[in-house]
Amino acid sequence: MLALNSNFINGELKKSFSGAFTVKSPFTPYSFELPNSSSVDMSFALSCATKARERVASLSFDERCAILTKAAELYAVDDDEMHHIAQMTGMPIKYVRERVNFGKSILSSLPAMLRLRYGHKFDTITRELLRNGSDVLRVTGYETHRAADGIIAAFVPPNDPAEIPFLFGHIVMYGGVAIIKPSATEPYFSMKIAKLLTDAGYPAGALSVIHWDTSDATRNSVRAELVKCSSHRIIMGGKKTADMLLKVTDDDGNFVEEHYSTGRNCIFSSGNSKAIVAEGCDVELVAELLVKGAYEWTRDCVTTKTVFVVGEQKHRLIHAVKKLLEEKSSRMGSILDEHTEIGSVEDAQRVVQTITGLIDFKYATLHFGTLECRGNSYTPFLLETSQLHSPLLQQELPYTLTIVPVATFDDAIAAVNSSSQLLDDGMSMAVSVFSPHLTLDDFYRAMPESTKKLLTMKCHMLMYNKPSTMLNVYLRHQDMLLTEFLTHPLSINHD
Amino acid sequence: MLKEVDELQQEFDLRLRRDKDSFHTVFDSLDLSNGMNPLALPLDIWGNVYWEFMDAALRDRILSSMLRYSLARGIKTMPVYQRSEAYASVKPSDIQSLSDLNKLPVLLKDGDVSQGVDGFRKHAQLDPHMLRPVDVTSSVPYDSGGAKGMPTPTHITPLDMEIEGRALAYRCFLPGGLHSGVSLYNFYNPTHKGGRLIEEAAQLIGKNHIVMKRPEDDLAICMAKIKVYDTRIVAAVQPPLTSDSNGKKGGGVSFLNLFGADHTVFGRKHNGSIVHRAFITGFQLPEPVITLSQEIGMDLFTTWGASEALPGATSTVLGPKTRTCQYNNQHLIMGPHLLSVVTIKDGVLVPAKVGETGIVLVTTIARQGTLFFNYAIGDKATVIATACDCGRTTPIIGNIHRVDNPSEIIEGGCRFC
Numbered sequence: 012m013l014a015l016n017s018n019f020i021n022g023e024l025k026k027s028f029s030g031a032f033t034v035k036s037p038f039t040p041y042s043f044e045l046p047n048s049s050s051v052d053m054s055f056a057l058s059c060a061t062k063a064r065e066r067v068a069s070l071s072f073d074e075r076c077a078i079l080t081k082a083a084e085l086y087a088v089d090d091d092e093m094h095h096i097a098q099m100t101g102m103p104i105k106y107v108r109e110r111v112n113f114g115k116s117i118l119s120s121l122p123a124m125l126r127l128r129y130g131h132k133f134d135t136i137t138r139e140l141l142r143n144g145s146d147v148l149r150v151t152g153y154e155t156h157r158a159a160d161g162i163i164a165a166f167v168p169p170n171d172p173a174e175i176p177f178l179f180g181h182i183v184m185y186g187g188v189a190i191i192k193p194s195a196t197e198p199y200f201s202m203k204i205a206k207l208l209t210d211a212g213y214p215a216g217a218l219s220v221i222h223w224d225t226s227d228a229t230r231n232s233v234r235a236e237l238v239k240c241s242s243h244r245i246i247m248g249g250k251k252t253a254d255m256l257l258k259v260t261d262d263d264g265n266f267v268e269e270h271y272s273t274g275r276n277c278i279f280s281s282g283n284s285k286a287i288v289a290e291g292c293d294v295e296l297v298a299e300l301l302v303k304g305a306y307e308w309t310r311d312c313v314t315t316k317t318v319f320v321v322g323e324q325k326h327r328l329i330h331a332v333k334k335l336l337e338e339k340s341s342r343m344g345s346i347l348d349e350h351t352e353i354g355s356v357e358d359a360q361r362v363v364q365t366i367t368g369l370i371d372f373k374y375a376t377l378h379f380g381t382l383e384c385r386g387n388s389y390t391p392f393l394l395e396t397s398q399l400h401s402p403l404l405q406q407e408l409p410y411t412l413t414i415v416p417v418a419t420f421d422d423a424i425a426a427v428n429s430s431s432q433l434l435d436d437g438m439s440m441a442v443s444v445f446s447p448h449l450t451l452d453d454f455y456r457a458m459p460e461s462t463k464k465l466l467t468m469k470c471h472m473l474m475y476n477k478p479s480t481m482l483n484v485y486l487r488h489q490d491m492l493l494t495e496f497l498t499h500p501l502s503i504n505h506d
Numbered sequence: 507m508l509k510e511v512d513e514l515q516q517e518f519d520l521r522l523r524r525d526k527d528s529f530h531t532v533f534d535s536l537d538l539s540n541g542m543n544p545l546a547l548p549l550d551i552w553g554n555v556y557w558e559f560m561d562a563a564l565r566d567r568i569l570s571s572m573l574r575y576s577l578a579r580g581i582k583t584m585p586v587y588q589r590s591e592a593y594a595s596v597k598p599s600d601i602q603s604l605s606d607l608n609k610l611p612v613l614l615k616d617g618d619v620s621q622g623v624d625g626f627r628k629h630a631q632l633d634p635h636m637l638r639p640v641d642v643t644s645s646v647p648y649d650s651g652g653a654k655g656m657p658t659p660t661h662i663t664p665l666d667m668e669i670e671g672r673a674l675a676y677r678c679f680l681p682g683g684l685h686s687g688v689s690l691y692n693f694y695n696p697t698h699k700g701g702r703l704i705e706e707a708a709q710l711i712g713k714n715h716i717v718m719k720r721p722e723d724d725l726a727i728c729m730a731k732i733k734v735y736d737t738r739i740v741a742a743v744q745p746p747l748t749s750d751s752n753g754k755k756g757g758g759v760s761f762l763n764l765f766g767a768d769h770t771v772f773g774r775k776h777n778g779s780i781v782h783r784a785f786i787t788g789f790q791l792p793e794p795v796i797t798l799s800q801e802i803g804m805d806l807f808t809t810w811g812a813s814e815a816l817p818g819a820t821s822t823v824l825g826p827k828t829r830t831c832q833y834n835n836q837h838l839i840m841g842p843h844l845l846s847v848v849t850i851k852d853g854v855l856v857p858a859k860v861g862e863t864g865i866v867l868v869t870t871i872a873r874q875g876t877l878f879f880n881y882a883i884g885d886k887a888t889v890i891a892t893a894c895d896c897g898r899t900t901p902i903i904g905n906i907h908r909v910d911n912p913s914e915i916i917e918g919g920c921r922f923c
Binding site: 027028029030049050051052053054055057058059061062228229230231232236240 | 747748762763765766767768769770792793794795797798801
């Protein structure tokens with residue numbers, strides 16, 4: 012395991028010039044020291060990043076692909092590292108392993124995905140768009156994506172280790188230079204992947220990871236410096252996080268300037284993923300997929316939180332889900348136990364109290380779960396409500412799925428749209444659609460009007476007969492945003 | 507080429523021997539029993555490095571003699587003291603030693619109306635001349651920082667600049683490792699007194715190029731000039747790391763801004779690095795900056811100064827490795843100004859002992875323009891030591907920090923101006 016009491020700057024683990032602070036696991040006695048970096052460390056990282064830009068710019072598309080491929084080959088996460096992630100996130104070790112392995116698969120898939128989606132020509136990300144495209148005028152054209160100018164600042168959340176290879180892999184493929192501030196809750200995996208990619212050949216200084224104690228007011232200037240000196244900022248968190256990062260205050264807390272209008276900001280604020288169960292489904296199968304999407308690891312933006320169930324199959328679905336939850340509930344225990352299914356939740360007491368309150372005030376019906384904590388854990392909850400404005404549809408309570416009965420499939424789409432509009436960016440992240448029609452084509456043939464509505468739903472991803480968590484790196488997720496965010500398109504018209 | 511410390515130390519030792527002789531040539535024949543006019547002395551005396559190495563008792567006799575003269579002149583010529591009830595009973599002849607300074611009233615910028623205590627800021631805003639001796643006909647008012655309100659002026663004459671420039675050049679910059687020949691880049695605001703004095707002091711030392719940062723120069727231009735002028739030494743501000751490091755004092759570029767633009771330029775660690783020595787001020791040198799300088803092999807020192815008085819104390823680059831006066835531990839520079847660190851007990855000023863933290867009071871001894879006596883400038887400091895392996899005989903102060911809270915003094919029950 013790498014030394015946690017270091018930053019990763021200029022291709023090496025580097026002790027901070029400015030002291031350290033202690034981070035404790037919310038769930039176990041595990042703790043460690045993390046650098047409490049100051050502007051001195053940040054200045055060093057900024058200088059190294061600036062110096063790395065030239066070397067990064069000289070890498071060809073094939074060289075960047077080779078770096079990712081080599082990184083995937085070198086990718087090995089040992090038990091200590093897995094245990095660290097489990098203890099800091101509360102994720103059961105079984106799912107840590109799964110998410111970590113998914114990270115490896117992301118790294119190895121990204122080069123092929125980029126080639127397929129954006130093309131590869133002239134040693135760059137370039138796609139041929141037109142070839143003799145007009146009868147009147149002979150037209151040929153390319154669209155190329157060149158690296159963003161400047162330094163990328165990335166603020167990374169702790170909830171999913173797979174996010175790190177996903178983000179860093181994209182940065183490498185686009186020839187970006189980044190300074191990453193991971194959440195102190197889980198700061199390790201960012202260092203691990205930054206080092207891995209550097210060891211695989213990405214220039215030293217191009218991926219730096221720097222830590223500081225965000226609760227220490229004397230370090231506000233470090234964040235301000237990074238925001239001010241970066242041309243692109245990736246903020247994987249909600250609007251509240253973005254406000255905190257982009258609105259600069261002075262030492263007395265007075266508002267000084269904002270950075271929404273400077274540089275470019277990519278704010279990932281979506282979540283609250285949903286599902287729709289159409290009439291006539293194989294309820295047993297849908298229950299299985301729903302449980303997978305809702306309860307395996309429940310702090311992802313793609314975890315299903317609400318399911319709109321059409322027609323009369325609600326009771327059968329509840330019965331089937333409960334059966335699966337009984338099995339899951341029997342496997343609660345230490346997050347480090349390979350058999351544990353239900354993880355730890357930092358604010359478990361608050362979640363249970365919230366749900367108890369909703370039930371007491373008849374805002375929801377409890378179908379499964381015990382309204383008490385077991386240490387930092389609780390049994391998974393299955394709830395039902397008919398109110399689209401219920402807090403259950405706005406908050407993202409871990410290990411909690413809420414059923415909302417609706418009369419028709421179109422009502423379900425309308426409910427998704429209506430409840431999504433109340434979210435920060437007016438969109439849900441993913442919506443799973445479970446239907447008796449095997450493919451979307453079949454669905455379209457059977458229900459063309461509903462398909463049109465489905466395809467304009469207020470969500471970023473539609474998972475057809477799949478759990479909302481079943482990501483596919485070849486398809487648009489946040490990666491599409493990242494590509495467009497981290498590169499500048501250049502159209503080439505030639506003959 | 508930048509000279510390394512050993513070579514500079516030999517040069518400094520030579521200068522010290524020479525300055526000792528010239529010091530005695532000036533003072534041995536003078537009568538110290540009456541008030542001695544410091545402005546009548548040869549200018550070079552203020553750049554004499556022997557001041558900090560001489561016998562403390564003799565220094566006290568010399569400086570207290572000058573203080574008697576300046577105090578008498580201040581009371582006679584400066585409205586701020588003429589209007590002060592507390593000064594009505596002050597007799598300059600009572601000053602027989604520098605410890606008698608503790609009998610003088612404390613001069614406060616900001617008073618407290620609720621306690622009936624007056625400060626001079628509100629008066630100076632309406633009448634800036636109250637801080638200028640009436641026997642001065644031409645001066646430049648340099649403003650204070652103005653962090654707590656309208657800045658107050660310190661009236662400075664060309665002679666005053668020459669006095670302070672010499673003290674800064676030879677008693678601070680030389681032991682800080684500056685020497686003739688190599689280039690210095692001054693990032694201080696050239697319209698501020700500190701910025702002008704650095705230029706003046708660098709010229710006295712005979713720097714090859716003294717590059718001044720213009721307010722409109724951005725970071726890229728600054729870095730380009732560092733390289734093109736082969737700048738071995740920089741003079742820059744570094745605000746506390748808790749603040750936005752684009753501090754106001756330096757006109758927009760702090761030391762860390764420069765370092766962040768290209769770290770390989772600084773220190774001796776990288777092949778082709780340029781800047782090996784830095785004079786950095788701005789409250790205290792932040793500890794992480796000290797750690798950084800040690801790691802990259804860059805010499806670092808600081809000097810206490812303000813528009814009201816400069817220099818007040820300095821740390822060193824030259825001297826034995828065991829010396830105390832490194833980084834934030836600064837020897838008092840005694841004359842042309844005097845810093846004292848005091849606590850207030852039962853309304854009486856008591857010199858802080860080693861290890862004690864107290865209020866910094868500024869007294870100007872040799873100046874044509876504004877004379878301050880026991881001026882509570884808004885800093886606190888800790889007395890670190892009274893002896894040092896470098897051989898200087900002046901106390902060392904450290905942990906200098908801003909505590910601009912007049913009530914600390916007012917509630918001490920002290921007498922005020």
